[in-house]
Amino acid sequence: MLAEKYSIVSVVAQALRGQRGWKPVWREPEPRAEYDVVIVGGGGHGLATAWYLASQHGITSVAVLEKGYLGSGNVGRNTTIVRSNYLLPGNIPFYEHSLKLWEGLERDINYNAMVSQRGVLNLFHSDAQRDAYARRGNAMRLHGVDAELLDRDAVRRLYPFFDYDNARFPIQGGLLQPRGGTVRHDAVAWGYARAADRRGVDLIQNCEVTGIRVEGGRAVGVETGRGVIRARKIGLACAGNSSRVAAMAGLRLPIESHVLQAFVSEGIKPLVDGVVTFGAGHFYMSQSDKGGLVFGGDIDGYNSYAQRGNLPVVEDVCEGGMALMPGIGRLRLLRQWGGLMDMSMDGSPIIDRTPVEGLYLNAGWCYGGFKATPASGWCFAHLIARDAPHPVATAFRLDRFATGHLIDEKGAGAQPNLH
Amino acid sequence: MSDTALAARSPLAGLLRPGRQGARGDLPGVVVQERTGLQIVSLAARKGQEVPLMAAVRAAWGIDLPTTPRRVGDARLAFVWSGPSQWLAVATDWPGDLEAALRAHLGGLGSLTDQGDGRVVLRVRGPHARDALAKGMAIDLHPRAFQPGDVAATLAAHIGVQIWQLDEAPTYEMAAFRSTAGSLCDWIVAASAEYGVEIVEPG
Amino acid sequence: MSAPAMILPRQAVATSAAGPAPAQPFRLAAGGLVDRTATLDFTFDGRRYTGHPGDTLASALLANGVRLVGRSFKYHRPRGILSSGPEEPNALVELRSGARREPNTRATMAELFAGLEARSQNRWPSLRFDLMGVNQLVAPILAAGFYYKTFMWPAAFWETVYEPLIRRAAGLGRAAGEPDPDHYEKATLHCDVLVTGAGPAGLMAALAAARAGARVVLCEEDVRLGGRLLAERRTLDGLPAPDWLRGVEAELRAMPDCRILTRTTVFGAFDGACGAVERVSDHLATPPEFQPRQRLWRIVAGRQVLAAGSIERPLVFGGNDRPGIMLAGAVRSYLNRFGVAAGRRAVVFTNNDDAACTVADLAAAGVAVAALVDMRREVSPEIRRIAEAAGASLLTDAAVTRVRGRTALRGVEVTDGAGRRHALDCDLLAMSGGWSPSLHLASHHGGKAAWNEARATFLPPEQLPPGMAVAGAANGDLLLAECLAAGARAGAAAAQATGFRPAPPATPSVDGESTASAPFWWVRGGRGKAFVDFQNDVGVEDVALANREGFRSVEHLKRYTTLGMATDQGKTSNANGVALLAELSGRTIAGTGTTTFRPPYTPVAIGALAGHHRGKAFRPVRRTPTHDWAAEQGAVFVEAGPWLRAQYFPRPGESDWLETVTREARTVREAVGLCDVTTLGKIDIQGPDAATFLERVYINTWKALPVGRARYGVMLREDGMVMDDGTTARLAEDRFVMTTTTVNAVRVSQHLEFCHQWLWPELDVQMISVTEQWAQIAVAGPRSRAVLERVVDAPFDIGNDAFPHMACAALTVCGGIKARLFRLSFSGEMAYEIAVPARFGDALARRLMEAGAPFGITPYGTEALGVLRIEKGHVAGNELTGQTTAADLGLGRMMSRKKDFIGRAMAQRPGLTDPARPVLVGLRPVDRAARLRGGAHLLPRGAESTAAHDQGYLTSVAFSPALGHWIGLGLLVRGRERMGEIVRAHDPVRGGDLEVEVVPPVFVDPEGARLHV
Amino acid sequence: MRIACPFCGPRGSEEYTYLGDATVRRPEGDAPSEAWFAYVYLRDNPAGRHRELWYHGAGCRSWLVVERDMRSHDILSVAPARDMALARGRAA
Incomplete structure (x- = not known):
């Protein structure tokens, strides 16, 4: 156990010593020859899984293998939104479980990930959209989740600077989830990593998995740039690259990799209080504690492993932004980047065993992966530890595509780029 | 028990008034005109009938149907390539029904569909026509890349258009779905404003 | 060689805010590229100043002796102007006011105009007395990442107490909060060769390519061509740089296919196109009539030459952020280009030869140079000569170890290799840590900048974006002669690659220079905070802390300390940060690596990226053929996807929409109504295999449908869910017209083309949309036939026997207008849909109203249409959610068991057939x-x-x-x-x-x- | 991204609609459900060269088979889907 407990006391004490007493937040161990559990992917989901394996199931012979640096995937390149405003019964309990874990995260891992429940507002612009959001809000309420349907005036009171008078698609109201909000994304990875490390989990960076060893139908280890590591159980938590890694075990998945862009503006004084989603174009945004507007839109729409997007989507998103908030014309886009999405065939994730014994899959997060991080880790750890799905994740089966028990929130069908 | 025929209404009625807009100056940089008196019929070759269809068109009107994005013909009748084995026949002041005339010569070789009412056609010309069009269209209209007779189907300010060049003035004609006429004109007038734009009487 | 005049006017700075603007005490009497014949008034923090055309806000502030221009992000430390270019981290201001207020504008890039208003930002109550400066006192607590370790107790305090405080303190300038009154546009530009940057390399590249006949676009972010040549006293081919530049510019401008875009920044290299933003009107108080404020260019180029120059690195030492400490190259820019001395008594601090030019130029301009402080043990005789000529003492193996002054520099203490301390009075410290190539665009496709040990700098990646070459300082070539030659070579190669035959232009001869440098990154043991990233207040201790805590990946360093994440995106800090981390973690710089450069190169106004498409022009509007008629009838319109449709037609005396809609629906049930249904998708499907094709895309059967009859059809997606529904009519043996729902029209069309072109290319079938060709009007209600009888030309019989439910026919109406008549009903009443060529739609609606007047006809809109269909249990968009099967909607029995069709197989899965x-x-x-x-x-x-x-x-x-x-x-x-x-x-x-x-x-x-x- | 339509010439990706994998083939109507499941849902999703279907909806309305590298977005070939489908039919 390297790191001490974080608190204002420790911070002040360290300040008096010139911040020289802090220890590394994680070790840099050499991989051992064998572990009980190997998690492939040192992103948010993989690290959360390791933490909950250790903290909830007492399994500490765990290695998390990361091909780059910890948190180098989507946990470090998303738009930081957390919410549980889902429509379908397969999804709501899971994301609500996640939101509850977010609410207690700081105390659980002794790390301030700045969970900020600023409210998530989805705007609607037609009667049909209103009723669709009412349907969703009612579904949330039936699951014990907070949801409020706001009319135009109520939205205007919250966000007076939207375009209410000259809009191509006038705002009629919005569905608000007050408990939704944002979380400082990198801190999630670091906090879980630090907490898992303190329980003895080996976090191994710069260790790319190049093969999965299957013997007699059972996964027994992984080949890496740093040698073979054997494991009783192997969990894949490498969304964006799930197909590539699963193929090492001979699996084909109902997943395509797509690129989703995200954007941040220069920092400005507080303007946008919560998270807002435009309902008549591809645009959503929030403002970070640092002052930048963090925003995004739709995926670029074609398969990609390039982690970068293109100008048509940049323009599309900014057109949506200007349509919603014509006052941001003079704000400047500071940085634009891309993340790889595991776009599944029904837009919902997979947390399940695979046909290869001992190989577990956590994949298909589309662009909902960040908000799912705690519950994903919680449920994946449960699955790996007990070989049974966690009650809130029972719908996320791999065979649902074959049986037709789909979880298709948008009704877009088997076309990943439409989800 | 009806009697008088109905009055036709332009898709731009009330939306595009003749006159000068934008920057003042001697000559407008862009001149915009709604085309009238057009008949447009789409033609698609039946499966495997491209060769006889082309022969029939040649025999009837002396026009070689283009197999690349080109417009072939003259002001009276021209064929505009609109996709593989597909064309738009565009006629001006054609006596009688163009679709019927085409059917008489081409029946069985191609599928014909009247499209004359489905399109608004704008003529855009002037020394700054290229500059204005570049503000909404991503294709290359430089004379090295696009010349009289060339055709492209593309987007203009999020609106699907088919454009062809008539001469080196340059003069272009741009066809779009009728319902989009208002947005199309709003855009082209806005894009032309800095050069001065003259809206002339339909013709 | 053109030498600026030596005289510096000595004059006190006037102080009254209300009084006349003071003269410019730091403006040289002559020289530079400003127009001294004209004076421009401007204000900064409400105080009036003057400058000249050709100034930037930064040069004008310096000319007026204004040193303190901003406060840093975290500690609110006083900051001055560091640079003269886009890399500026400190001098950020709010420009203009009201709806045009624009935060975080770099003073170094803002061209001065008459009446310019600028304000400092992120301070309260004033720039000089910023209460948030108290943060400096608790700075030891506010180390990198401190917020991750605290603010956790009590839990409820995060959102209610801590975070609001942090948010208020953070941020920089203020957004306008009102709609941007200016407009923006976007355009596309095609060329053979794009040249980014019009410095010596870029100009030679453009010349080489344009002379070969290539279509060239030359983009320069500055208002003038020349790049560093504008800032230096150089001669080319025996001509002073400005004269040489004039000649080159004249030649380029004379070539018809060479387009020069100044004030234009190429900000991103994307797949197949570069993005650039042209600041058309930012140098004016408001855009001229009919001109945009800015224009986004998408540049499609066959080849491109990146010649974006390089950015000077600061040196890292205690107190290196005091106002008055400036990059050495920027000091030369202000002297030589703007005729401004950035101080009266200078010290130059460097690790390289290039900064000696600053000594020479300052001396030539009459500014006293107290010392040249060189970190290197040995310097060349030439450097010694320059120092001597300038009257500056030369201190080698030496470093600045302490600075004096708070809001303005008053002096420095230098420690030499022997440990001797030298206290030097000065109000200007020019520093240079060497130059980093502006290679950002070269790595926008993911290639990582590569460390070059010999040149002690990062160079462009091997894997460049397709078609890109890098030339000049952006490629690490710092000598002018090298830049000119490399530019010419790159321009010629680009022209050749796009099909031209270039003869590379002769490279002009230049005077000699030296850019030798030694890699020194930071000064140990100095007093005060030593900053690496100025704007985000990241200092050496923060980097050390990150390293100590294990954040040793360069990405971890960035994310943990925020180094490189400010509005300058680390232009002056990245190399220093990486070098420092490498040293602290005991790795090589190459082994430490660098972060990824992402677009945009410099921040781009969101308005420019949106262009014309805002407000009502956000997306095109589709109007139905009867739109104007409906408007005359008082219709309220509703957005139906891209369409505007009449929602209902209120009449005087009706109290609300419900009363109106109820009347409309009742009238249809009891008499007759008409509704424009043009927006339904209509697809003309022809060919001998048309019926076979329909059999495969619809769940029900079509071959037996007689000519002159219509049928309701449902189509599925391949996953077995309902995609769309509608009525399809058989006009001839080999011709059908299919209708789709309004929202799915485009999607169905695409789906049919897919089925035809990819799945069943053997079918002889042709299809084309006719949605827009026909104005289609539903006439519904028990009196509908009576109305239509007055419109349909004789002798066509629309009686129930001759023309029963689901009949269709081609006929003429209103005296010879060709039309199609369908006896279809969405309302459940006897009803027809009549289609005429779209130009007659408006007149037909009017004629039907006349014909129906005796029967009490009413127009009805989409609301009543919805009421009527709900009363009949017809499904529509609310039921066709993509989550419903045909069986769910009561349409399961339509599914033929005798044929294959799209979606048949997957519709049989247990999840879809679950009772x-x-x-x-x-x-x-x-x-x-x-x-x-x-x-x-x-x-x-x-x-x-x-x-x-x-x-x-x-x-x-x-x-x-x-x-x-x-x-x-x-x-x-x-x-x-x-x-x-x-x-x-x-x-x-x-x-x-x-x-x-x-x-x-x-x-x-x-x-x-x-x-x- | 610019895709060279074999009919219209190079155009930006905004003119096209993406469908996805062109290597999967629609089974015969009586094929077993596993074949249908694989066709509709399973994808190779390679991190390298891939053949995929794009629709030039804003241009000539042709479906195209585009061979593209998923890591670099480089486009290696473009062919009309109809021609490929007919050739496939002849080969089968």
Whole structure:
């Protein structure tokens, strides 16, 4: 156990010593020859899984293998939104479980990930959209989740600077989830990593998995740039690259990799209080504690492993932004980047065993992966530890595509780029 | 028990008034005109009938149907390539029904569909026509890349258009779905404003 | 060689805010590229100053002796101007006011104009007395990442106390908060060769390519061509740089296919195009009439030459952020280009030869140079000569170890290799840590900048974006002669690659220079905070802390300390940060690596990226052929996807929309109404295999449909869910016209093309959209035939026998207008849809109104259309959610078992055939006075309001004029078995909860008798 | 991204609609459900060269088979889907 407990006391004490007493937040161990559990992917989901394996199931012979640096995937390149405003019964309990874990995260891992429940507002612009959001809000309420349907005036009171008078698609109201909000994304990875490390989990960076060893139908280890590591159980938590890694075990998945862009503006004084989603174009945004507007839109729409997007989507998103908030014309886009999405065939994730014994899959997060991080880790750890799905994740089966028990929130069908 | 025929209404009625807009100056940089008196019929070759269809068109009107994005013909009748084995026949002041005339010569070789009412056609010309069009269209209209007779189907300010060049003035004609006429004109007038734009009487 | 005049006017700085603007005490009497014949007034923090055309805000502030221009992000430390270019981290101001207020504008890039208003930002109450400066006192606590370790107790305080404080303190300038009054546009530019940067390399590249005949676009972010040549006293071919530049510019401008875009920044290299932003009017108070403020260019180039120059690195030492400490190259820019001395007594601090030019130029301009402080042990005789000539003492193996002054530099203490300390008075410290190539665009495709040990700098990646070459300082070539030659070579190669035959232009001869440098990154042991990233207040201790805590990946360093994440995106800090981390972690710089450069190169206004498409022009509007007629009738319009449709037609005296809609629907049931249904997709399908094609895309059968008849069809997606529905009519043996729903028209068209071109290319079938060709108007109601009889030309018989329900025909109307008549009904009444060429749609509507007047005809809109279809239980968009099967919607029996069709196989999966799936039912309130609401969920009566009892929801609701109460359609678990059951319509988000009865979905005329009269 | 339509010439990706994998083939109507499941849902999703279907909806309305590298977005070939489908039919 390297790191001490974080608190204002420790911070002040360290300040008096010139911040020289802090220890590394994680070790840099050499991989051992064998572990009980190997998690492939040192992103948010993989690290959360390791933490909950250790903290909830007492399994500490765990290695998390990361091909780059910890948190180098989507946990470090998303738009930081957390919410549980889902429509379908397969999804709501899971994301609500996640939101509850977010609410207690700081105390659980002794790390301030700045969970900020600023409210998530989805705007609607037609009667049909209103009723669709009412349907969703009612579904949330039936699951014990907070949801409020706001009319135009109520939205205007919250966000007076939207375009209410000259809009191509006038705002009629919005569905608000007050408990939704944002979380400082990198801190999630670091906090879980630090907490898992303190329980003895080996976090191994710069260790790319190049093969999965299957013997007699059972996964027994992984080949890496740093040698073979054997494991009783192997969990894949490498969304964006799930197909590539699963193929090492001979699996084909109902997943395509797509690129989703995200954007941040220069920092400005507080303007946008919560998270807002435009309902008549591809645009959503929030403002970070640092002052930048963090925003995004739709995926670029074609398969990609390039982690970068293109100008048509940049323009599309900014057109949506200007349509919603014509006052941001003079704000400047500071940085634009891309993340790889595991776009599944029904837009919902997979947390399940695979046909290869001992190989577990956590994949298909589309662009909902960040908000799912705690519950994903919680449920994946449960699955790996007990070989049974966690009650809130029972719908996320791999065979649902074959049986037709789909979880298709948008009704877009088997076309990943439409989800 | 009806009697008088109905009055036709332009898709731009009330939306595009003749006159000068934008920057003042001697000559407008862009001149915009709604085309009238057009008949447009789409033609698609039946499966495997491209060769006889082309022969029939040649025999009837002396026009070689283009197999690349080109417009072939003259002001009276021209064929505009609109996709593989597909064309738009565009006629001006054609006596009688163009679709019927085409059917008489081409029946069985191609599928014909009247499209004359489905399109608004704008003529855009002037020394700054290229500059204005570049503000909404991503294709290359430089004379090295696009010349009289060339055709492209593309987007203009999020609106699907088919454009062809008539001469080196340059003069272009741009066809779009009728319902989009208002947005199309709003855009082209806005894009032309800095050069001065003259809206002339339909013709 | 042109030498600026040596005289510096000595004059006190006037102080009164209200009085006349003071003269410019730091302006040289002559020299530079500003127009001294004209004076421009401007204000900074409300105080009036003057400058000249050709100034930037930064040069004008310096000319006026203004040193303190901003406060840093975290500690609110006083900051001055560091640079003279886009890399500026400190001098950020709010420019303009009101709706045009624009935060975070770099003073170094803002061209001065008359009346310019600028304000410092992120300070309170004033720049000089910023209370947030108290943060400096608690700086030891506010180390990198401190916020991750605290603010956790009590939990409720994060959102209520801590975070609001942090948010208020953070941020930089203020957004306008009102709609941007200026407009923006976007355009596309094609060329053979794009040259980014019009410094020596870029100009030679453009010349080489343009002379070969290539179409060239030359983009320069500055207002003038020349790059560093504008800032240096250089001669080319024996001419002073400005004269040489004039000649080159004249030649380029004379070539018809060379386009020069100044004030234009290429900000991103994307796949197949670069993005650039042209600041068309930012140098003016407001854009001229008909001009945009800015224009986004998408540049499609066959090849491109990146010649973006390089950025000077600061040195890292204690107190290196004091106002008055400036990059050495920037000091030369202000002297030589703007005729401004950035101080009166200077010290130059460097690790390289280049900074000696600053010594020479300062001396030439009459500025005293106290010392040249060189970190290197040995310097060349030339450097010694320059120092001597300038009267500056040369201190080698030396470093600045302490600075004096708070809001302005007053002096420095230098420690030499022997440990001797030298106290030097100065108000300007020019520093240079060497130059980093501006290679950002070269790595926008993911290639990582590569460390070059010999040159001690990062160089462009090997894997460049396709078609890109890098030349000049951006490629690490710092000598002018090298830049010129490399530019010419790159331009010629680009022209050759795009099919031209270039003869590389002769490279001009230049005077000699030296750019030798030694890699020194930071000064150990100095006093005060040593900053690496100025704007984000990241210092050496922060980097050390990150390293100590294990954040040793360069990405971790960035994210943990925020180094490189400010508005300058680390232009002056990245290399220093990486070098420092490498040293602290005991790695090489190459082994430490660098972060990824992402677009945009410099921040781009969101307005420019949106262009024309905002407000009403956000997306195109589609108007129906009867739009103007409907408007005359007082219609209220509604957005239906891209279309504007008439929603309802209020009449005087009607109190609300419900009264209007009820009247419209009732009139249809009792008399007759008309509604424009043009927006439904219409696809003309022709060819011998047309019927076969329909058999494969629809679930039901088509081959036996007679000519002159129409049929309702449903199509599935391949996954077995319903995609769309509509009526398709057979006009001839080999011709059908298919209708689709309004929203799915484009999608269905694309799907049909897919099926034809990819799945079944062997079918002889042709299809094309005719949605826009025909104005189609529904005439519905018991008197519809009577109305149509007055319109249809004789002798066509529309009697029930001759033209029964689901008949269709081509005919003429109104005296010879060709038309199509369909006897279709969405309302359940006897009804027709009549289609005429779109130009006649408006007149037809008017004629039908005349013809129907005796029968009490009314126009009706989409609302009444919805009421009528709900009364008949017809499904529409609210039911076609993409989550419903044909069986769910009561259409399962249409699925033919005798043929394959799209979606057939997957529709048989257990999940789609589960008898417990929710199916379509009708619902009516037990309390007939109660109002139903769409989206309410259906729960068994008496059950707890929990998800376990959620059994479906109301998809569509309407007030039924026929029944006199609200009705609804819904999807309910096992609904068909539950007729007569009372369930709850639970609507907590609107506070509703009422009992409803499950009934068949057809509320009116379930036998369909009214269709056939 | 610019895709060279074999009919219209190079155009930006905004003119096209993406469908996805062109290597999967629609089974015969009586094929077993596993074949249908694989066709509709399973994808190779390679991190390298891939053949995929794009629709030039804003241009000539042709479906195209585009061979593209998923890591670099480089486009290696473009062919009309109809021609490929006919050739496939002849080969089968």
